[in-house]
Amino acid sequence: MDVNQTTSVALSALSNAKSSTEYCLLWGDWQIREWWSCLPASDWSSWVQAIIAGIAILVAVALPMLQRFIDKNDARKNAARNAELTIRFHYQLFRDNDSFLSVALKHLPPKSGNAKPGAEREVRLSIDALRAVDFENIKVIALGNPDLADSLADYHCALETLKGVLSRNPEGELSWLAPTILDHLSKIRVISEKISSLVK
Structure with a gap:
């Protein structure tokens, strides 16, 4: 292909390009x-x-x-729904624990002096009746209410500590342990009150 043919082809392509129909954006009075x-x-x-x-x-x-x-x-x-159901399931447990705590504190023998007949037995039975929410359920509650879960974990640990003190003194008189037991029960009471405020 010589120079003249090349030029002819280029001019033809340019002419076709110019003659091709162009379409613009929009239409009518709005056409750009x-x-x-x-x-x-x-x-x-x-x-x-x-x-x-x-x-x-x-x-x-x-x-x-x-x-x-x-x-x-x-x-x-x-998670929030499961946490709410778990809390409602344990609501009666929380109320029962409050009752048992009150009984234990009421019958706790003094540091010195004679305890009322059957008082030590009431204390042991009441503390033994206290129940903590297990850690699997605490994990479920934590997904919807982490503050409550923290308090339940604290309650669990405090209760296990108190029961450990009593298990090491299964037959002895509680009068000499009264200050220690009172300290643990008081801590549990504070945690229990916090739990009650969080589940209302």
């Missing part, structure tokens, strides 16, 4: 006629394909993120 807004149909087709591809990529990225957000939100709601 600028150099950037009027393109041949083939160019508009490429732009539309590019825009659709971009939207498809955005959707592909956004949908998993949206699904993760929905899943996390559902998990939080389920």
